[in-house]
Amino acid sequence: MKIIVAGTGYVGLVHAAVCSEYGHEVYAYDNDVNKINAFSNGQAEEIEKYVNEPGLVNIIKETLGKYLFFSTDLGAIIEGADAIFLCLPTPPNPNDGSTNLVFYDAAVEDIAEIAAKRNDENRIVFVNKSTVPIGTARHLQDIMNAHEVKNFGVSSNPEFLAEGTAVEQARKPDRVVVGCDHESDFKILRRVYSQFVNHVRIKYIETTPETAEAIKYVANTMLLTYISFWNGVGAKIGERFPNVKIDDLRLGVTSDDRISTWGSFVSNGAGGSCFGKDIASLIYQLRSVNVSTKMLEASYEVNEYQKVYLVERAIAEAGFKFNNKTVAVLGLAFKKHTNDMRDASSIKLIESLLGKGVAKVKAYDPLAIESAKHAFSPSKNILFEKIEYYETAKEAIEGSHALFISTDWEEFRGLSRTIEEAARPPYLVMDGRRMIPDFEDIVTKGYTYLAVGAMVMKPE
Numbered sequence: 065m066k067i068i069v070a071g072t073g074y075v076g077l078v079h080a081a082v083c084s085e086y087g088h089e090v091y092a093y094d095n096d097v098n099k100i101n102a103f104s105n106g107q108a109e110e111i112e113k114y115v116n117e118p119g120l121v122n123i124i125k126e127t128l129g130k131y132l133f134f135s136t137d138l139g140a141i142i143e144g145a146d147a148i149f150l151c152l153p154t155p156p157n158p159n160d161g162s163t164n165l166v167f168y169d170a171a172v173e174d175i176a177e178i179a180a181k182r183n184d185e186n187r188i189v190f191v192n193k194s195t196v197p198i199g200t201a202r203h204l205q206d207i208m209n210a211h212e213v214k215n216f217g218v219s220s221n222p223e224f225l226a227e228g229t230a231v232e233q234a235r236k237p238d239r240v241v242v243g244c245d246h247e248s249d250f251k252i253l254r255r256v257y258s259q260f261v262n263h264v265r266i267k268y269i270e271t272t273p274e275t276a277e278a279i280k281y282v283a284n285t286m287l288l289t290y291i292s293f294w295n296g297v298g299a300k301i302g303e304r305f306p307n308v309k310i311d312d313l314r315l316g317v318t319s320d321d322r323i324s325t326w327g328s329f330v331s332n333g334a335g336g337s338c339f340g341k342d343i344a345s346l347i348y349q350l351r352s353v354n355v356s357t358k359m360l361e362a363s364y365e366v367n368e369y370q371k372v373y374l375v376e377r378a379i380a381e382a383g384f385k386f387n388n389k390t391v392a393v394l395g396l397a398f399k400k401h402t403n404d405m406r407d408a409s410s411i412k413l414i415e416s417l418l419g420k421g422v423a424k425v426k427a428y429d430p431l432a433i434e435s436a437k438h439a440f441s442p443s444k445n446i447l448f449e450k451i452e453y454y455e456t457a458k459e460a461i462e463g464s465h466a467l468f469i470s471t472d473w474e475e476f477r478g479l480s481r482t483i484e485e486a487a488r489p490p491y492l493v494m495d496g497r498r499m500i501p502d503f504e505d506i507v508t509k510g511y512t513y514l515a516v517g518a519m520v521m522k523p524e
């Protein structure tokens with residue numbers, strides 16, 4: 065099959081690479097010349113500046129120039145294409161949470177104009193892989209019709225990968241959901257995904273485009289609601305009732321085969337490029353058809369509050385005064401194994417710390433320092449000038465009065481020794497990810513430990 069992937073971000077680049085592994089002729093297209101140059105050159109450092117996913121560089125190196133090609137010129141690659149996968153950004157609008165389709169529409173208008181001039185008469189399917197509001201495939205169809213594109217179909221094929229394990233999941237997804245209107249379009253997608261059709265474990269689900277669009281929103285909002293349930297109920301029980309051990313509570317509940325362990329890890333909120341914006345978008349979509357959205361609003365609000373509430377607890381329960389203090393923030397990315405800063409909990413956290421008069425934030429992340437510098441650009445908030453970046457956790461902790469663990473990087477499990485070397489008590493450790501297994505030890509040594517899911521622990 066000849067496949068074009070429009071948009072070479074986390075979703076598009078991984079999809080293009082994995083399709084090329086299966087011997088499809090794949091053209092990855094983007095309007096960002098810098099990205100296309102970086103990917104065409106095949107160098108790990110260049111690629112990982114943009115998309116850092118385990119296993120991705122190896123695939124690109126193996127298939128580049130053989131099955132995988134990069135281009136900024138759609139007109140030069142469109143002839144003979146069977147499918148164009150749209151992997152374009154669909155960020156939230158700032159005020160009402162609705163989906164901003166400006167980038168999507170701009171790309172689709174360009175594609176439609178070029179597709180209308182195709183010489184070949186093969187059927188071509190335009191496939192939404194982006195997460196888009198229910199009804200967007202129909203909107204895509206209208207744009208193609210308005211440009212008089214011939215012999216085309218539209219499809220919704222939502223992406224379910226999680227960052228950090230994107231390649232693994234693209235190779236072995238739980239399910240592939242394909243929504244089309246016509247058998248001829250289902251046929252094209254079955255050929256694209258021939259490795260998954262009739263697979264013993266992977267569910268290959270064919271449905272309408274609208275159902276496929278809805279599946280993506282219901283899946284993401286259910287996952288976030290599950291996290292919010294643990295943060296809003298389980299964690300709060302551990303924080304308010306003496307002698308309740310949150311880890312045992314989690315084990316006891318999730319030992320029921322029907323209840324997953326994923327999502328039960330209480331935290332300082334779920335971030336990332338999807339959960340927050342997708343739940344906001346579904347709230348907007350349901351409100352616009354007069355459906356009560358109380359439940360989704362609660363999930364969203366619990367999650368947003370979770371990002372800053374340890375700071376409030378530090379004041380109320382540990383008696384910590386943030387004014388003029390130096391605080392180390394360990395972990396900036398929205399989760400481990402990624403450099404992605406989109407909607408990372410660290411953003412709200414640092415805004416809150418600086419709002420409370422913190423004089424200096426000493427920040428460390430193993431992978432996300434460069435993207436954090438963009439997220440915390442002083443042009444967005446002048447207070448971000450008070451952030452300094454360090455190459456090790458130890459350097460960040462030195463000279464600080466307190467630390468906050470905001471991302472679940474594995475290296476933080478060994479942090480108690482570093483804390484003892486770099487900071488003398490009195491010292492406050494705020495653990496948004498429950499990363500320190502030997503917390504009782506550091507409390508005995510004079511440190512105050514305040515973690516999500518447990519009561520504050522102060523030295524005698």
Ligand SMILES: NC(=O)c1ccc[n+]([C@@H]2O[C@H](COP(=O)([O-])OP(=O)(O)OC[C@H]3O[C@@H](n4cnc5c(N)ncnc54)[C@H](O)[C@@H]3O)[C@@H](O)[C@H]2O)c1
Binds near residue numbers: 073
């Ligand atoms: N990141 C994830 O984990 C994930 C998972 C599932 C679904 N999604 C959804 O997939 C979509 C893409 O997400 P992403 O994280 O890959 O975004 P991204 O921002 O990393 O990538 C989008 C790409 O589209 C390109 N682009 C923008 N306008 C263009 C145009 N006019 N023509 C060509 N290219 C253009 C950008 O340059 C960028 O490379 C979104 O709808 C998102 O909600 C993301």
Ligand SMILES: O=c1ccn([C@@H]2O[C@H](COP(=O)(O)OP(=O)(O)O[C@H]3O[C@H](CO)[C@@H](O)[C@H](O)[C@H]3O)[C@@H](O)[C@H]2O)c(=O)[nH]1
Binds near residue numbers: 224
């Ligand atoms: O027990 C848990 C599990 C996750 N998280 C946090 O939840 C956020 C999201 O994590 P994850 O789901 O692993 O990352 P994403 O890459 O955002 O993936 C989600 O969003 C994607 C975009 O739509 C979907 O495709 C995926 O299926 C969905 O898991 C992160 O901040 C995690 O740290 C917790 O706090 N506790």
